[in-house]
Amino acid sequence: MKETLKPKEEDLYKPIQRYFKRHGYDVYGEVKDCDITLVKEDELVIIELKLNLSVDLLIQATKRQRMTESVYIAVPKPKYNLRSKRWRDTCHLVRRLELGLILVSLNGSRKKVEVVMDPTPFDRKKSLNRNKRKRQSIMTEINGRSGDYNIGGSTRKQIMTAYRENCIQIACYLQHAGELSPKALVQLGTGNKTASILTKNYYGWFERIRRGIYILSEKGKNEVEEYPDLLAYYRKNIPTTKTEKDKL
Known part of the structure; x- marks a missing residue:
């Protein structure tokens, strides 16, 4: 050979x-x-x-x-x-x-x-211009987070994204109010993705009990407790609107 x-x-x-x-x-x-x-x-x-x-x-x-x-x-x-x-x-x-x-x-x-x-x-300027969308996606993600809940460099750990945090915020408000509509949640400050998050229900945390009204599912009640720092943050900062007063 x-x-x-x-x-x-x-x-x-x-x-x-x-x-x-x-x-x-x-x-x-x-x-x-x-x-x-x-x-x-x-x-x-x-x-x-x-x-x-x-x-x-x-x-x-x-x-x-x-x-x-x-x-x-x-x-x-x-x-x-x-x-x-x-x-x-x-x-x-x-x-x-x-x-x-x-x-x-x-x-x-x-x-x-x-x-x-x-x-x-x-050409650094040209490179930056070519990657404007990537830069904007980073800034959007940062602006969607209330704080730093991840450890840089960690692997095999669940990353706290702006989307997940938004889901926790919605879950917290539902846990507080019992049941709410997407419109009421948006008025409380959950953002314009609220309806999509509730409809897609990616984590299985939400349950529609009648048209346009949602509650926190049993799965949601259990799993959101895994994020005590965020829950404490949103519970402390729950706003009160006329819609929520009427609901409560």
């Missing part, structure tokens, strides 16, 4: 050398600790080679940016899907650092070089 040789960093050199020579560059290996240097007239390009795209490689490449703006990192082409979120996130980081990225296919007798991106200035 033929043994498969593990690739080495130097296996990347020849394909890259041939590629850039075809594009008119003079190519030099190992100059002042730089893996590859390219020269065309007054242009200086530095390429750092590694078998894996690691933090160490990114640090090394950003140090080379002290000498020139044109710095690439070159790695073997990954075996995982290049359309995956993992790869998109990797490319974003490389682009954010204003580095170029080269992939080298080492399979087969003919090695293929692909320049995925050139080193260009990162």
Whole structure:
């Protein structure tokens, strides 16, 4: 059985050398600790080679940016899907650092070089504008919470979202009043998603006893007790409206 040789960093050199020579560059290996240097007239390009795209490689490449703006990192082409979120996130980081990225296919007798991106200035303003909706969704979520009820970095724990908190608020008011309509709940400050929350009843906490009137289900009575801090907060701040006075 033929043994498969593990690739080495130097296996990347020849394909890259041939590629850039075809594009008119003079190519030099190992100059002042730089893996590859390219020269065309007054242009200086530095390429750092590694078998894996690691933090160490990114640090090394950003140090080379002290000498020139044109710095690439070159790695073997990954075996995982290049359309995956993992790869998109990797490319974003490389682009954010204003580095170029080269992939080298080492399979087969003919090695293929692909320049995925050139080193260009990162347009932070353009990036922020492109992600306005994501920013707004974060602000909406924050504005929908009454406080901080999660521990950052925790896993396998139920996250207190604005939606869940809204459900707890509705449950608290129903527990206090016994039965209420969506309109009455909105008047108490449960927000414009109240009717949708009651209708969809995602957690099974609510029960419609007649048209337009809801109570807290047995499941709801039991499960909302798992959130004593929020219950105490909403019980303390239950507003009183004419509608609720009439109901009580």
